[in-house]
Amino acid sequence: MSVFSQDARLGRLTTVLGPDILVLRRFDGDEALSGLFDFTVEAVATRDDLDFDSLLGTHATVTLVGADGPAHFDGIVTEARWKGPSENGWRYDLRLRPWFWLAGQRRNMRIFHNKTVVEIIEELLSDYAHLGEPHLEVALIGDYPELEYTVQYRESDLAFARRLMERFGLSFHFRHQEGAHTLVMTDDVLKHETFGTRPFYGMGQNKGTGGEHFWEWGPERRLTTGATRLMDYNFKTPTAAMESDRMGDAQYAEGQLEAYDYPGDYLDLGRGNKVAQLRCEEERGNDARHAATGDLIGFRPGHVVHLAGGDAVPGNGNDHICLAARYRFVSQSYGSNREAVAEERPFVGDYKLMPTTAPMVPPRTTPRPVVQGPQTAVVVGEGEIDCDEYGRILVHFHWDLEKAYSMRCRVSQNWASQGWGGMVIPRIGMEVVVEFLEGDPDKPLVSGCVYNGKNKPPYPLPANKTKSVFKTDTHKGSGFNELTFEDERDEELIYMHGQKDQEIVIENDRSKTIGRDETNSIGRDRSQAVGQDETMSVGRDQRENIGQDVIYQVGRDQQEKYGKDHVHVVGNIHKQDIYADHLVQIGRNHEETVFGKSTLNVTEAITNNTAKHTLMAYEKFVIKGPGGKITLDASGITLEAGSINLKGAVSMGGSGSAQVPTLQNAARDALPLVEECVTQKD
Template sequence: MDGTFSQSGRVGRLSTVLGEDALALLRFDGTDRMNDLFEYRVEALATQDDLDFDQLIGTQATVEIEAHETMRPFSGIVTSAQWAGAGENGFKYALTLRPWLYLAGLRRNQRIWHRKTVEQILRELFADYAHLGDPAFEIKLAFDYPELEYTVQYSENDMDFARRLMERFGISYYFQHVTGSHKMVITDDELNLALIGERPFHPADRHHQAEEEHFWSWEPERNVTTGAVRQVDYNFKAPYQSMETRHMGDAAYPEGRIESYEYPGDYLSEDVGKVITRMKVRQERGADRRIRAVGDCVSLTSGYRFKLGGDKVPGHGEAFVCLSATHSFVSEAYGTGDAGSDGYSYSGSYVLMPDTAPMVPPKRTPLSRIYGPQTAMVVGEGEIDVDEYGRILVQFHWDLDKSYSMRCRVSQNWSGNGWGGIVIPRIGMEVVVEFLEGDPDKPLVTGCVYNGRNKVPYALSEHKTRSTFRTNTHQGDGFNELRFEDQVDQEEIYLHAQRDMNIWTLRNRSELTEGNQSQRTLGDKYERIDESSRVEVVGNIDISAGHEGNLIGAAALLPHGYEFRTHPERYEKARANWPDDNGSIRIQAQNDIAVLSGNTLTLGSTETTDVSTAGHLTINAIKRISMKASRMLSIISDASASIRAAAGVRMTNKKSGLIFDADGNVTIYGKSLNIRIDGDVKVTGRKINLN
């Protein structure tokens, strides 16, 4: 079939990118709702049976209906096109028109916004769709909104994410139409809604013929709603802060105080919580008053305000907001046998509310949820990036923008006020992240896992019986480690300190080694004991020094003395069987041993004290040397013996003596003197006196 249908002069017209009259309007119906998508269904007639749908779908189309000397456009994106069969006068097509926001519902994404207000997020989100309108959207907010530390779009399409944010903050939207375009208007104030003046009511049973748009059915209604909201939340930065808020609505009917309790309340302070709780009550109470009307107000669409005039009905003289409008239009026929009519007709049904009622969108969009844990990589500056609360930054595998999370709290094995356990995951580690209440905006790190880059400390499964806690030196090489080996006959606890190890015991410390024990210090060792020290050895004790050993007197080092003592049974055995080494104490050095005392040094034994040397023995005193025996004192030499004194020598007992004085005189005195010589006796002198 050649040619086109002319829509010139008709009440209803359809324009598309295919040309002004490539498709002629037959029928139009559909619904638009505030805070929702509109959907208009169009039945059209064409002379071609092979329209190029690739040119049509995804483009703007407009239905224009002329009524009461005004032209009302209904514009939308062609989201569906269908060949509906052949008629007597042409070929029928069915089109579906939806807003550009519908296209935003086709793009699922996962993104992170840092420190943005809801308005900033919406502008950034919708910027990708700005070419779909002239303009595609307008934001008209009367109130200020807080900067959000962290907002996640997780596995949500752009439309649902935007609507969820607007519902969260009580922000509404609707669409305004012009020929060839439509605009999304985002607002939080009913005064920003378009005002179209007065629309009268005239009842249908009076057969009123009106030359202007009017309603002929008006049915007010009331609905029971939640009357109060109570909320509680938690802020870990102020754990004892009161976070409970409650607000009562204005319902006056019985059971109008039904309360809804919600946790979490989505706020961090009580003051903010009061605002949010009040808004949620308005959300609930906004569903109380409704008017269902029918008429031919073709210019009335969702998001528009008007004043009711005409005949007296409840609400006369008041202003109302259109929440939804359902339109139905049938065009004049294009000849016989088509879907048109001899004339045209338009009717609409409307859901309204007083403009004094709360204008807060209900929460209909499901919240995004993450069910179960995920893993992520720790990111930040340097090797360790942590704040005062032990929070870290992570980057999720799904984040294509290579952004980072908010500061995430890290689960620890114990946490008290200044005590407990803490381990900070370091940059480059893979951590396990869970989400409080499943909320992507509330991540919590609960653990760490190894991967192909971060290897285990010991090769597996070779060391599968080994449990360890090994650290890594910050900005250096080395580690500290506590390790447990559970292999049978190889059980071990291993402790490694890369630098210093300090042990502080406030009371007693005991240590038992059932086998052998060895200790080695490669450097110097200093040990101080403020009171007494006792070393008890059941067997032998050997103390050896490579070069020089010094044993300093007790008074110089220890206030109460230092004692080495063998076991009593071995001690008795050593005394009775001195040649036996069991129970003996031995001090040995490769070179010298010095024994020093600040006052008195005493060597004693209950039986015999033996001082012997393979070479020379020298006993030296600055003042005096005293040798005393209770019974007998013997000085024996296998060769020669000499006694030498610079002043004098005295050898005496109680009744006799031998004196060598400093002047050279020798005196022998006693009761009697016996001299026995086997050989000769020679006495010489300058003078010899014999008495």
């Protein structure tokens, strides 16, 4: 059991080891607004074998009694060191840090979708909730936009949270109690705690009542950037005005120097103006400072003090917020008098303060992670193809342990413009190459696809290394479209395959030249419509083989010209319907052979004009008209008519009597017009 007691002392130390096992000898602390405090505690124990495992990772609290009561300085024991014997015990050093420091020991890579900066930080730090009562307090007055996509990339929880706070101008400080401390996140000085009023008394002046006060106070000024200009780009509104600028309030020479940056990290001009104002206030907040020293126990970063009373000093009568503090406290000795240390002031604090009228924006000191070069990822989503109106896709990065997905990533195309260009959408399961604009993990851009052990090329390699291939896969089915170029010498080939239809639209002319043969095979029908003329030239033969019918419909004239012979073979009936004239011109002979009957029906007249006209019938030849007929057959010539009129001279050869009487008698008596008639003889 310890022989030391901290009762009735100005300072005491509390640990999980129990009361007075470790007693406070000296306390040194560094603390800053939006920073991690670092407390060093020198303690004394009566034992030299303290269990460090029991101390590390637990809360330890230094309590100092001030004018307003006890002030606690709580922290997590992150280091413990045995320093050897001293006084009536053994000396130990403990190092206390905030629970937020533990967030720096865990590194992660994760994705947050559609959350505000506050929601992200709350979710991120929820794993540390057991370390505070509460561990986090949000005291904000501003509204913050929902972020579509935010990545914690190869950085600790601490760095990620601080980076987001700095980006949106959120400050943090710690509120302490015995055995716990709370991280308080703020965005306005109105949300900070007030410490009350404290006076300033110079070092040579009487301290008055001896209460807490400042004895050193000095104003400081710094020349800062006085203006901010930002630019950004939003692909959804590419023509929108995105330039934003803000001017500070510096009145000194060169106080309007401008800082220009791109990208400004905003999506519209309204948000851009807020970001520009924030960046301007970040710079201007570095101007006015006050350096002070005093003994204000419990006054720490994040507290607002009203300087009033005492000696005149710049800033007197105004409110100031503490930005940073360094404390040192020395306790009365627990040993013999020769080891006691005489301290005129057991507690001394050095402070950095800023008028509350100055803008309070934390500096951006936490580096943004940079993706060093491209990465590959796997396309994910619903179905086989998942994209939005911009052709953006979702990918899963190999490093993402939570199996999450990225934001909608734009896909680089070979051409992209207003309703024209190229578009190939990577499909689910493909491995794609992802680049990052400005190296920012929050801004992925898909630049291409790569093959892997699962997704193999269309043709085995290197056997088909001379092929250049563009082959697709049927969506929700089996099949493909393909365009392949074979570049092997003497085997050059352009191969095209369409799983179903092909449509070709040419707005003007189309020319096609084939050096040798062309073969077309059509499985079903073929339709061709020519708006005006069609010309075909065949250098040698042309053959057409038609399985069934051919129907030609010609709106006007048809001309056919044959340089030599024309052979027309009809297997069955040949019919021609000519509704006007039919003209045939034959340069030499005309011969027709009919193996059956031949009938010619003419409604008006037949005229034959020729030098010689021979009509021949092998069995019978009949000339028939309304008044009679003439029959020529093997028996002779028979003339049948109601009357026969012969005009002109009649000459008949042979040994008969005079021709005219003979014809007259024959006509009257129906006798034959021959010199010798076999029938008549009989």
